[in-house]
Amino acid sequence: MSTVTMDGASTRAAAPVPRRRTARFGAGRIASHAVMAVMAVYFLLPFWWLLMAATKNNDGLFDSRPLWFGGDFSLFDNLSALFTQSDGIYLKWLRNSALYSVVSGFGATAVAALAGYAFAKLEFRGRNALFATLLGLIMVPMTALVLPTYLLMSEIGLTDSIWAVILPSLLNPFGVYLLRVYAHDSVPDEMLEAARIDGAGEFRVFRSVALPAMRPALVTVLLFTMVATWNNFFLPLVMLSNDDLFPLTVGLRTWYQSATIGSGGGEALFNVIVAGSLVAIIPLIIAFLMLQRYWRGGLTIGAVK
Amino acid sequence: MRIRRGPGRQAAAGWLFVTPFTILLVAFLLLPMAYAAKLSLYRSTLVEGEVFAWLDNYRQALGDPELRRGVVRVIVFGVVQTPVMIALALAFALIIDHATSRLSRFFRLAAFVPYAVPVVIGTLMWGFLYSPRTGLFSALGNPDFLSSDWVLYSLGNVVTWQWAGYNMIVLYAALQGLPREVYESARIDGAGPLQIALRIKTPMISAAIVLVTIFTIIGTLQFFTEPLILQPLNPGAITNSYTPNVYAYHQAFSYQQYNYSAAISFLLGAVVFIGSYIFLFVTRRRSALR
Secondary structure, eight states: OOOOOSOHHHHHHHSOOOOOOTTOOOHHHHHHHHHHHHHHHHHHHHHHHHHHHTTSOHHHHHHSOTTSOOSSOOHHHHHHHHHHTTTTHHHHHHHHHHHHHHHHHHHHHHHHHHHHHHHHHOOOTTHHHHHHHHHHHTTSOHHHHHHHHHHHHHHTTOSSSHHHHHHHHTOOHHHHHHHHHHHHHHSOHHHHHHHHHTTOOHHHHIIIIIHHHTHHHHHHHHHHHHHHHHHOOHHHHHHOOOGGGOOHHHHHHHHHHHHHHTGGGGGGGHHHHHHHHHHHHHHHHHHHHHTHHHHHHHHHTTTOO | OOOOOTHHHHHHHHHHHHHHHHHHHIIIIIHHHHHHHHHHTEEEETTTEEEEOTTHHHHHHHTOHHHHHHHHHHHHHHHHHHHHHHHHHHHHHHHHHHOOSHHHHHHHHHHHGGGGSOHHHHHHHHHHHHSTTTSSGGGGTOOOTTSTTTHHHHHHHHHHHHHHHHHHHHHHHHHHTSOHHHHHHHHHTTOOHHHIIIIIIHHHTHHHHHHHHHHHHHHHHTOOHHHHHHGGGOTTTSOTTSSHHHHHHHHHHTTOOHHHHHHHHHHHHHHHHHHHHHHHHHTTTTOSOO
């Protein structure tokens, strides 16, 4: 693994890309554009359906054409039903999701930055053994650990609290590996030495020399941990039973379950679930469009040799 | 103020810096693994409480027809869905690497957006789309996508929709890292775009293809969220033992069989862990994770 590029844009800028002949209208070009057009429709179809469905009340949802407006325009009624259902529990879920993902994101990134930097740049006994352990464990599947972690935490009474979701999310072996590789290539040893000669302590050296140099990789790890926690389902599903602590994913699933089983007037929930799904993905799509550079950058790591 | 200098100071700082990570690694990876291993060797009985049962839970797991059906199901799912999705992702990546147009930039975004959506919500949306009452397919006479014959394909579609774009971007990034001169010269030799894509570009990114395949297989073996979300739509087809993870979950939370659940989790973890290392070892020439 010689070069690791954090930023997809700079990869492309670095390699001299000859101008491609874009004016060719061969059969291949037409076929490939047809494929892209059809598949773009496939990928976007559920979003279009969700947007349309969010404007319908339950009657419209069941009786009108699925891909167009139908029945009364009920978007605002649906939103107000969403935010008042069960005393506004949706807002709590939204807040919980935000809390879990921000705290886990920043916490996991801080932990991974310290460890990744130490593995790359500091000499200490046992470093190689510890890093080899990390590499060996990187393939342990996290979902196989969820149930044992639950059983362990219930022994010490930590389940059904925010810590039951946040603490396990702080562990990110892949993030440590990534930041080690990045720190190794991008933090210059001479600058570390210079800072030490100037009398800076090790933490000061880390903060003022290493952290700025690692910034693109840190943003990527932060972004991926935050999204992973926001989207996480299995861990909070198992850990939490108090619905005031649920994140959006677990909360929406409980609604969906009672709506599809149809118990206790659950069927009336369908329009609320649709509106709730729409509201839950809007922040993600905005973040995704604004931070494209970092997304693609993060995915380049590991794929580029 | 200079206190200690040189390697001694660095060693202390090094240990201090890796301490938080080491604590987390022990608390949330090694301890749960050890605890699951321990639990899996015990059996909880009404009369005697916890009794040491040697490998009884594992013996039960290996002979459990429900677990076996779940394992076969995820293997069949993986054998069909993984190649389809990776082939699609590779085709898309080759297309957007070759065609630079407004449509290809738009397509790149459109294919990747589903990855940003929580699996729960992606599955909910498809649940509505499959449903005969709210769905899209009334024109086709409302085929029952959630019947036991079709539900595995329907789940495969959800997974493909959600992850094909992610894999496409990984492969596309690898393609963008290739030196352009190689296929410039192939073009001069008269190779067409299709030949360049299949004979030159694809072999050159085999490391990335191996990588996305491993991650897909790992994900498939742990298949959980999609079947659990769609379960209430047809509990007869998506049973409590539909996949090994769903089975372990229901053993713990529907039947309070914690010891047996721990044994299944431990087995599943071990299979995934050993399997991915064997796969890495077999394909190590092509893998980026050397």
